[in-house]
Amino acid sequence: xxxxxxxxxxxxxxxxxxxxxxxxxxxxxxxxxxxxxxxxxxxxxxxxxxxxxxxxxxxxxxxxxxxxxxxxxxxxxxxxxxxxxxxxxxxxxxxxxxxxxxxxxxxxxxxxxxxxxxxxxxxxxxxxxxxxxxxxxxxxxxxxxxxxxxxxxxxxxxxxxxxxxxxxxxxxxxxxxxxxxxxx
Amino acid sequence: xxxxxxxxxxxxxxxxxxxxxxxxxxxxxxxxxxxxxxxxxxxxxxxxxxxxxxxxxxxxxxxxxxxxxxxxxxxxxxxxxxxxxxxxxxxxxxxxxxxxxxxxxxxxxxxxxxxxxxxxxxxxxxxxxxxxxxxxx
Numbered sequence: 001x002x003x004x005x006x007x008x009x010x011x012x013x014x015x016x017x018x019x020x021x022x023x024x025x026x027x028x029x030x031x032x033x034x035x036x037x038x039x040x041x042x043x044x045x046x047x048x049x050x051x052x053x054x055x056x057x058x059x060x061x062x063x064x065x066x067x068x069x070x071x072x073x074x075x076x077x078x079x080x081x082x083x084x085x086x087x088x089x090x091x092x093x094x095x096x097x098x099x100x101x102x103x104x105x106x107x108x109x110x111x112x113x114x115x116x117x118x119x120x121x122x123x124x125x126x127x128x129x130x131x132x133x134x135x136x137x138x139x140x141x142x143x144x145x146x147x148x149x150x151x152x153x154x155x156x157x158x159x160x161x162x163x164x165x166x167x168x169x170x171x172x173x174x175x176x177x178x179x180x181x182x183x184x
Numbered sequence: 185x186x187x188x189x190x191x192x193x194x195x196x197x198x199x200x201x202x203x204x205x206x207x208x209x210x211x212x213x214x215x216x217x218x219x220x221x222x223x224x225x226x227x228x229x230x231x232x233x234x235x236x237x238x239x240x241x242x243x244x245x246x247x248x249x250x251x252x253x254x255x256x257x258x259x260x261x262x263x264x265x266x267x268x269x270x271x272x273x274x275x276x277x278x279x280x281x282x283x284x285x286x287x288x289x290x291x292x293x294x295x296x297x298x299x300x301x302x303x304x305x306x307x308x309x310x311x312x313x314x315x316x317x318x319x320x321x
Contacts, residue, residue: 017250024246029239036238049241050249057253119236122229140198141230142237147198166194173229 005069013060023069024053030070030143031077037138038081040127048084052077067152074143075153078135085131125175133168140165185219186212193223197230
């Protein structure tokens with residue numbers, strides 16, 4: 001943690017609103033990438049993002065600065081996103097059906113020639129990965145954390161991260177190929 | 185496709201390979217157009233992941249978060265925490281004290297001949313200063 005950041009954290013601990021705002025604005029993009037990567041787009045994304053910062057601010061008295069602020073916040077974002085995934089799973093089981101897919105984005109009408117649609121297909125494919133693969137793919141390939149940082153954040157060995165990353169990418173590639181084949 | 189080469193290809197994207205492994209992978213890539221295509225697709229997919237992620241929330245995110253923070257339960261201050269900790273620590277002592285007091289009163293009430301009833305509930309009207317000057321032994 002650099003000196004400036006340490007000062008911001010100290011001010012945030014005292015409840016200075018401009019310091020809290022500074023932290024939100026600095027890490028909003030990172031948290032958005034993590035939460036959206038794991039949950040996809042949807043109304044819960046904003047809620048999980050807000051809760052991530054609220055939890056961080058409420059636990060500031062426990063934050064000793066041993067890890068980077070970004071890493072600490074991302075860890076909270078991952079935990080909350082995974083909880084949300086579990087909640088969705090329970091909801092889906094309760095409803096006995098899948099959650100409705102976005103009407104604006106029916107998968108059989110995609111045109112993978114467009115760069116935007118390729119990104120969307122990849123994003124949808126990512127949503128179908130199992131959480132343990134998805135988390136590693138998001139941290140490593142979307143958030144850009146190193147293998148070591150990813151391993152530390154998830155409490156895994158680096159070898160496990162590499163293996164999950166390889167399996168996650170292979171599975172994702174398979175899902176994407178299936179999605180492209182299925183289009184009319 | 186050779187599974188070991190494929191494994192090497194995936195690993196090469198995220199971790200350094202030894203010279204020997206690097207050589208093996210390069211040879212395999214030079215020989216196999218399928219492997220080269222796989223590598224290109226993998227690179228494109230990783231690029232799409234990196235580029236496609238939403239990197240911001242809806243406008244006004246900071247305001248919404250700060251409102252949520254304000255409306256939520258405020259964190260207990262240190263004094264409140266200290267009081268709660270002391271209360272928890274002394275609770276067993278207080279309960280034990282009350283039990284002993286109840287036993288003593290019950291015992292004295294059961295043996296009124298040893299002590300008059302008034303004395304059992306007697307509260308001294310002595311002042312603190314006078315009490316302190318009383319001989320202990």
